[in-house]
Amino acid sequence: MIMENVNNSSGMNTESNTHDVLDSDQITNDESWKNKSRHIFIFSSAGKPVYSRYGCEDELVTLFGVMQALVSFVQDNDDAIEAIFFGNKLLVFLIKGPIILVAVSRNKESVKFLVKQLMYVYNQVVSVLTLTRVTRIFEQRLNYDLRRLLAGSERLIDHLLTFTENQPEFLLDGISCLPLSSAVRESISQAIISTCSKIKNLVFAILIANDKLITLIHMKKYVIKPSDLHLIINMVSSFESFKTAESWTPICLPNFDSSGYLHGHVSYLTEECQACLLLLTVDADLFHELSEAKKKITEKLQRNQSINVISNVISNPVLTMNNVNISTVRHFLYKCKKSSHILAPPMPPPYDTPENSIELLQHYQILHSAMKDGSSNLRLIFQQFKTEVMLGYVTEKFELYVTLDPLISKASSTDAVDKLIRWIQKEEDKFFIPHVPNF
Amino acid sequence: MKTIEGKVVVLGAQGVGKTSLVVRYIGKMFSHHISPTIGASFFTCNINVDDTRVRLQVWDTAGQERFRSMAPMYYRNANAALLVFDITQPTSFASIKSWVKELQRNVEEPLVLCVVGNKTDLESQRKVTREEAEQYAISIAATYFESSALNDCGIEDVFLCCASGMITLSQDKLVKTLRVTPLNQEREGSRTHLHQVPTNEKPPLCC
Secondary structure: OEEOOHHHOOOOOHHHHHHHHHHHOOHHHOHHHHOOOEEEEEEEOOOOEEEEOOOOHHHHHHHHHHHHHHHHHHHOOOOOOOEEEEOOEEEEEEEEOOEEEEEEEOOOOOHHHHHHHHHHHHHHHHHHHOHHHHHHHHHHOOOOOOHHHHOOOHHHHHHHHHHHHHOHHHHHOOEEEOOOOHHHHHHHHHHHHHHHOOOOOEEEEEEEEOOEEEEEEEOOOOOOOHHHHHHHHHHHHHOHHHHOOEEEEEEOOHHHHOOOOEEEEEEEOOOOOOOEEEEEEOOOOOHHHHHHHHHHHHHHHHHOOHHHHHHHHHHOOOOOHHHHOOOOEEEEEEEEOOOOEEEOOOOOOOOOOHHHHHHHHHHHHHHHHHHHOOOOOOOEEEEEOOOOEEEEEEOOOEEEEEEEOOOOOHHHHHHHHHHHHHHHHHHHHHHOOOOOOEO | OEEEEEEEEEEEOOOOOHHHHHHHHHHOOOOOOOOOOOOEEEEEEEEEEOOEEEEEEEEEEOOOHHHHHHHHHHHOOOOEEEEEEEOOOHHHHHHHHHHHHHHHHHOOOOOEEEEEEEOHHHHHHOOOOHHHHHHHHHHOOOEEEEOEOOOOEOHHHHHHHHHHHHHHHHOOOOOOOOEEEEOOOOOOOOOEEEEOOOOOOOOOOOO
C-alpha cells in the first residue's frame, strides 16, 4: 500500500497526530534533529525500539509507537504499508518478519533506493546475529529488547549508512578494485592459492585495502555477492581493533547463508602494509591453521615484493581524473557487468566537498534509476542538470555514467564518451579482475 | 630448561578494558580510542620463570553480549582465565560471577583463575571495594589483582601469576591440555618477559 497523502484517508489524520506526538517529545522538537536529511529507525513488531540513526532510542519511544501503529493499522486490513509521501518528505517501510525498518528522507530519492538502503541495514543486523537467531529470539519472546544483542554494533549500522550515501559502490551494486598490474595481482592470488589450496573448509580468501578489493579467491561452486562483500568491507573499516592483533571473528553473510556464521581469520598483512586479509571458513577449529597460513602468505608476498607494490598503491592513489585527461569529462562511474567490478575515480573539484559530492551522486542515482527502473529498456540517456550535463550508456558489457561540462553539445559529448571508453578498455587489466580464481 | 604452552582466556563485560590490559602488556602501549573487539583477538607471549619458559596463548574475547554464545569456543581447553571487571561498574563485577559459574560448569580441567579489578586510575569513582573483590576471589580459589591499563600498573603481576600457576598445573596429572616440551630453540617473533617467581604470595599493591 502506498499512501499519497496521509491525512485524506478514512479517519487516519496521521499527519496531524504525528505532529502532536512530536511536540510532546523534546528531542523530536530539536531543529537539528528534525532537519537531518535522512532518518533511519529499526523496531520490533511489538514496537520495541532497536535503533535510531540520530538521538537515543529511549527518548523516541512515542515516535516508535506511532510508526508501529501505522504498520499494524495497515496490516489489520491484510495489506502492508510501503511508503508515505508528505510534503517534500518520504517515509519508506520495510517489514522483515519481526523486524521493521523505516527511512524518512527529504532528498527526493526513489522508494526503490530507500528500500534497498533499508535492506542493507537489515542485512547488517542479520550479519551480526544470523537470521536463525533473530527468528528464534522473537519466537521465544515477542517483546525482546534487541538492543541488548546489538550493543556495540550500532557503529556498523552508522558506518554502513554513510557508505550507502557516499559511495557509488552501493548505487551500482559493485566493488572497486585496488589498481594493480595484472601480473602483480596474479602473483598475489597465487601466493594465497598455493598456501591455502590444501586447507579443507576454507570458503573465501579476501584481501582488501582502502575499502577496495585486491583479490578474492573462492571455493569452487561458491560465489560471494557484492552486497555481502560490502558488509565485510564495512566490518573491517568500522573496527580499528582489527589492526591490533589477529582476530577470530564470526560473520554471517546473508546472501551466502543467512542461517549461520562463517568464522573469519582477520588480520592486516604487516604494520607497514595496511591490507587486510580475511580467511573465511565454516570450521570453528581452524584458527591456528589459518594463522599459520597467513604467516606463510605474508612471507611469500614479501619475497616476491608484491607487498611493497600494495603499500605504494595504498599511499599513492593511481587513479585521478587528471590521468584520464579528457577535458570535457569531469567525472564518471563505470561498471563491468560480468565481474560487477566498478571504476569510480575520486571526485575532482568542484565535486570534492561533502555537499557537492553527495549532490553529484544523487544525479548519478537519478540517471541510474531512469535507466534501470523504467519499463522501457533505455540504453542511452542524455540529461541536462543545473551545472553539468550527464550521460548514461548501458551495453551488454558495461554501464557507464559520465559527468560532462554543462554547455557541451550532444555530438561532442558522444565523442568524449567514446574516448573515455577507449581509455577504460586500455586500462582494463589494472582496474578490474578479469576472472575470480578458486582454490 | 623446558617450555610450557598454555591457553589464557580473557573474559569480562564490555568496556572493562580487557583489550587495553592485553595490549598494554604485550604491545607496551595504551590507546584511549580502542574500538570494541569483534569475536576475539589472539596474542602470544613468552614469560620465563626460573628455568621454565611459559608460552601464553592469549584469547582476548569480546565483551559484547552478542558474542556470549560463542564464548565456549574461546575458553574450551583453557588453562587460565583472567576475569576482568571495572572497579567503577558494579554490574561488571556481577558479570564476572556469571562467567565463573559458566567456566565451572563447562571446563573440566583445573584452571588458573585471576580476578582483575581494572581502572584503578578512577579510584575516586570506585564502586567495588577491594575487600569485596578479594573475598570473592578467595571463595573461588582465584588470585585478586588490581590494575590500571592507563597507568601501566599491576598488569605484569597478572600475567606472571598465570605463568607460575601454569607451571604448578603442569605437575598435576589431571591436566592434559598443557603442552610441556624440552626447550630447544628460541622462537623468533614473540616477546619474552623475564621474571623471578614471586616469593610474596600477597596480591601486589597497585598505585
